Amino acid sequence: MELFFLGTGAGIPAKMRNVTAMALKLLEERGSVWLFDCGEATQHQILHTSLKPRRVEKIFITHLHGDHIYGLPGFLSSRSFQGGESKVTIYGPKGIKEYVETSLSVSQTYLKYPLQIIEVDDGIVFEDEQFLVEAKLLEHGISSYGYRVVEKDRPGVLLVDKLKETGIQPGPIFKRIKSGERVTLEDGTVLDGKDFTGPDIKGRVVTILGDTRSCEASRQLAQDADLLVHEATFSQGEEKLAHEYFHSTTVQAATIAKEANVRKLCLTHISSRYDREASKILLNEARKVFATTEMAEDFKEIIIPLQK
């Protein structure tokens, strides 16, 4: 599981930072990629990576400001043009359906794959055996959501050596034991799968927030997350401006990370007012409050490791 930044700027594209988009790579976990936001030219950024549009299974939109959605129609069309056939589901605030459907219909774009658009509210917006995604409304003037992606715990690894000591040969039975089943052998012996698997593998939690003021909903979504992605549109000391424009400062983001006890914080939505040097200062402001903070950069990848 890796988070790959496709755009880390604020408001308008700049040479160093494109407008917002992130790809949560779940290739090992489920052979797919989930996008979070899709600012203009996200598909152009993807051209410079190894990401495959046809792998994109879900797109979570935090809010409808142009710098977070104007790349959506182009991405969807090109995915079709390039032969993508599997279904895509878009999650986003009310209005996302009208925007996507109008853009596709006016341009007479007919996708060759099924497209589902789900307008979200607070609560669980997606769940299967592997993952659960929870949305919560933040504070950004316009409806802006944060998403908490929860990977479910999995049964531990099969203790192959211990199993072999019982004399059983590798085969389908291994799989049943691995899933924790109780299995009765031909000779009547009963094996409890739990005795032959290591401890449960703890699932990871990634919290990706839309633009927001510092708020309680962020803290809740971020609680104990392995990775929190929080905007930092303003510098320390600009709390008043941040509040006025419904954004956060570096220090506010770091404070949320600390209070929510996350493992790692990554700052994004960096204004083009800050060049490479200035963005180091931003990072240091946050690190004073929360040490394991990183700064997002276009084309940077953050690995989210399993916890031992």
Added chain:
Amino acid sequence: MELFFLGTGAGIPAKMRNVTAMALKLLEERGSVWLFDCGEATQHQILHTSLKPRRVEKIFITHLHGDHIYGLPGFLSSRSFQGGESKVTIYGPKGIKEYVETSLSVSQTYLKYPLQIIEVDDGIVFEDEQFLVEAKLLEHGISSYGYRVVEKDRPGVLLVDKLKETGIQPGPIFKRIKSGERVTLEDGTVLDGKDFTGPDIKGRVVTILGDTRSCEASRQLAQDADLLVHEATFSQGEEKLAHEYFHSTTVQAATIAKEANVRKLCLTHISSRYDREASKILLNEARKVFATTEMAEDFKEIIIPLQK
């Protein structure tokens, strides 16, 4: 007057060619720039040029396919964000208004300048003292227009030396004479402005076509143009495919240029199937039919000189 290519590809963006957009630079003529089409990431391309979004006065959209319009909402928003205050007028086929207005309203984008959207039909879509723009429907399945931009003829240069020989001192009277007026001097002498100006300066004609099959409307729009921009989505010999997909081949474009007696032809809308080498072959196919053909490239500028 120069035509600057911002995107010269077909259908989807590629590393070498972005999707369609062109800037007709009328800086000397009227201090402004007119865009023709605005595919996704046109504003990103502009970041790498000296073009100023606030200079953009008019945007002509040929047709509503995504690769020609998906950059419009982002361009309009960023122009406002960057302080553009002067009015912008968009001309395009029916549907352009719904697309732009939905994109801006869903994203709660409030432009700080007046925006007018004019849905065009065949005929003159704009005229002032300097320029006239005529639109005509082409053949592309979806409504696709070609635009003929006509610069009006201007009075010739003032023959200063000849005027000085009459003994008149430079001053406001020069301006009246230059505009071709008959002027009566204090001593009763009558001077005819026409005797003191060179021949009329012939205005230029630039014809920019949307995607189209080879058709009669193109020929009419291109008649005697200084520059014709014609798509060439297919190679020579692929006439059947071109017809089926409502596009043109290199040779069809060159034939229109020849029959319409244009001075220069520029091919664009080049498929990413053709790399740099292959695109030289495309150019040569056209040049065999019409010698003064050029190939559009992203960031290439074509100067449109006055005719002596």
